[in-house]
Amino acid sequence: MIQNPVLTGFNPDPSIVRVGDDYYVATSTFEWYPGVQIHHSRDLVNWRLLTRPLTRASQLNMLGAPDSCGVWAPCLTYADGLFWLIYTDVKRYGRTSTGGATGSASLRDFHNYLVTSPSIEGPWSDPVYLNSSGFDPSLFHDDDGRKYVLNQLWDHRPGSNRFAGIVLQEYADGKLIGKRENIFKGTAHGLTEAPHLYQRNGYYYLLTAEGGTGWNHGVTMARSRNLLGPYELHPDVTILSARHRPDVALQRAGHADLVETPDGQTYMVYLCGRPLRNRGTCTLGRETAIQPMVWGEDGWLRSRDGLGSPESQAEAPGLPEHRFAPAPVxxxxxxxxxxxxxxxxxxxxxxxxxxxxxxxxxxxxxxxxxxxxxxxxxxxxxxxxxxxxxxxxxxxxxxxxxxxxxxxxxxxxxxxxxxxxxxxxxxxxxxxxxxxxxxxxxxxxxxxxxxxxxxxxxxxxxxxxxxxxxxxxxxxxxxxxxxxxxxxxxxxxxxxxxxxxxxxxxxxxxxxxxxxxxxxxxxxxxxxxxxxxxxxxxxxxxxx
The missing domain is CATH 2.60.120.200 (Jelly Rolls)
Incomplete structure (x- = not known):
């Protein structure tokens, strides 16, 4: 069995990729250096911290970044013989750590970059600058070989929905090209972010996080026959959340990504929090959990219980056990x-x-x-x-x-x-x-x-x-x-x-x-x- 969370302590915003028999999960590090944590597993049960790829000033310099800024929501993929890592470097998020204004609560600085490496342990390239239009970028590799960057779109204008949707733009020859398209404006849950795009059986499936990264957090799914939409919502809208389950141990569940095992099983990684029993606060921060999901006959993804519940114990995929040496005390x-x-x-x-x-x-x-x-x-x-x-x-x-x-x-x-x-x-x-x-x-x-x-x-x-x-x-x-x-x-x-x-x-x-x-x-x-x-x-x- 998988004992969740698999990545304990501050390990939020997981992105997962499988390369052969190896699974890698990248998580956010915010103002802590070096940037981005990458954990490794071969059975989805046992994990080890493997590397942090953003190690030099040309890739990441966070001097002056307020608390909880820095590296947000990395996306890790593999294609064309390379690992691709895309991330946001946040320079300002409205207020200082002591509550004082930094100039504006509406104007934010989100800079999105891409680095690559032939090996998960590097060396990783210097970054390619992508855009600063929002955060939570991801990279989608289409079946025809074309690549697209998605990210949350930030709208600072008065009276606007700050979380203005998910935008998509083609990436080629080291830069974004063509027109930026808003492909999904979210649902009534709001705070639409964390996009990941997949292809399956003639559909493009879009996974997003909604409700904010607190107690109302959840995972939303939509799909379309066409890359640019329109995207129809999942019949349940939210496919994973603890917002209506105060009884479960894993709260704040959301911000997810999908991976398939060699035999075609689908697993979802997602962030979660374990509140203190007596105080209801999460001193361990946002952690990473993983559980199997099931594709229904209607072509939609659901949890095993059909209720979208996060699982403290989840069924492992039956891969050969692969333990790592314990970390030294x-x-x-x-x-x-x-x-x-x-x-x-x-x-x-x-x-x-x-x-x-x-x-x-x-x-x-x-x-x-x-x-x-x-x-x-x-x-x-x-x-x-x-x-x-x-x-x-x-x-x-x-x-x-x-x-x-x-x-x-x-x-x-x-x-x-x-x-x-x-x-x-x-x-x-x-x-x-x-x-x-x-x-x-x-x-x-x-x-x-x-x-x-x-x-x-x-x-x-x-x-x-x-x-x-x-x-x-x-x-x-x-x-x-x-x-x-x-x-x-x-x-x-x-x-x-x-x-x-x-x-x-x-x-x-x-x-x-x-x-x-x-x-x-x-x-x-x-x-x-x-x-x-x-x-x-x-x-x-x-x-x-």
Whole structure:
């Protein structure tokens, strides 16, 4: 059986392709660098993170991009001996992460690009610029060899439907040619986006997402004998959604893509969210699930139950089992490159933020800008992929004043984080405290009281997360962990915990950070990072 979601933690907007016996799923990475995650499977049950193709400045530079901008909705296809990857680089989505205006709530900057590679692991080409008319681009390879780009059309005019439909334009010789056509204006659900086009039995089938990427999300299907339409709606309109199923574990289901197995079975990948039981917020962000679908005698696609329900357990296609080695729980930073699970924010020049060779066996972070910066943050982190987990690290850091900080951070974005950090000031000397950035109608930062630390010794830092409960601990020797008395709210590290005007499309991360607001780039050395998922946690402050 397939246990959904198959890609846990922040892995939204899946696009799937099969090449021979191999399946690849590309997902959005937003402001996290490198851009686009590609996972690999041979049985649709077991998956591994394989690569991130957008690795250099000529392909992607997100400096200055607000939270939840950057890389949206990649589409991965294969034709003519090449992998084709099309993606949006969003430069502005109306508001800043702290709720302030960036100039206009209606004018948006969506730049669509195409890269190619003969191998899924690259090297990938420099990008071809396509258009900036909307987001969620996809590439359709017609049976006659012609290619077409589809994307959501954005209409900024007053009184207009911002989500103005799905447009299609031919692509040839490295550019879009011919007239742009609006082939589908959507349904009453609205917010029509995420187009994918397929050919089957003389029809063009158009798959879109509607209702927005929250609780009303769903997958809509339409078809036409002609590429340019008109497209008739599926009799059920929506073929997959949880909007009327509050009882199912996978909510927010939508933004889908289709793939066929060698024997002709059709599977759908789609994004979903698993809300916390006590808070109803999705700290894991939007994840990726997959389940079989069935073509009816009327030529329309439906779920196995006929109700369009997302499945927590789905029937696998019966392919030979292909397991991968489990990801390591502990990273020692012994290699010259960053472990694949980790990413940083925005910049294509990571050497200004960190090094794994300056002190072998350590991740060295150079103190840069604040955790709210949209430019150069020395923050290296990995996805939270379970509701209950433990993470720990050890840091050597000798700050000289309060503008120098380093430590362990649980991070969603510039307005939502809990940061256990080491710093120094005239009164407390070297000390440890927590800064929490809490989203509400008036952005609020809170601080715990300082805890004195000795100089010249490494400090171990640890976090335990039990659904919405978050606990921080530390120790300076091999004795018992010392736990801060506070219980912190992990549910703010979610899409739904909102600051005014703030887009929320990513997920919770846990990792290491270093700041030096004085501009002297004082470094912090981290010897390891451990991330361990748990079936449940207990309050570590309570002796058992």
């Amino acid at each position: 502990r990273e020692e930073f012994d290699a010259p490159g960053l472990p694949l699970a980790f990413q940083w924010l925005r910049t294509p020049w990571p050497e200004a933020l960190f090094s794994l060779t300056a002190r072998p066996g350590h991740l060295r972070l150079y103190g840069r800008e604040t955790l709210g910066s949209q430019f150069r943050q020395a923050l290296v982190a990995r996805r939270q992929q379970a509701h209950c987990y433990s993470a720990s690290t050890v840091v050597e850091f000798e700050p000289e004043h309060y503008q120098q900080q380093a430590g362990l951070v649980c991070y969603y974005g510039a307005a939502k984080f809990h940061y256990l950090y080491i710093t120094h000031d005239e009164e407390a000397g070297k000390h440890l405290r927590v800064m929490s950035s809490l989203p509400n109608h008036v952005q609020t930062d809170t601080f715990t009281a300082p805890i004195a630390l000795p100089s010249g010794v490494p400090v171990q830092l640890r976090v335990e997360v039990d659904e919405e409960r978050l606990y921080f601990g530390y120790r300076v020797d091999e004795g018992d962990w010392r736990w801060l008395p506070q219980q912190f709210d992990a549910s703010i590290l979610s899409d739904e915990a909102n600051a005014p005007g703030m887009p929320n499309f990513t997920g919770a991360f846990v990792g290491m950070a270093c700041q030096d607001m004085a501009g002297t780039a004082l470094h912090a050395d981290f010897d390891y990072f451990e991330y361990r998922e748990r079936p449940y946690c207990i309050d570590p402050r309570v002796k058992t």
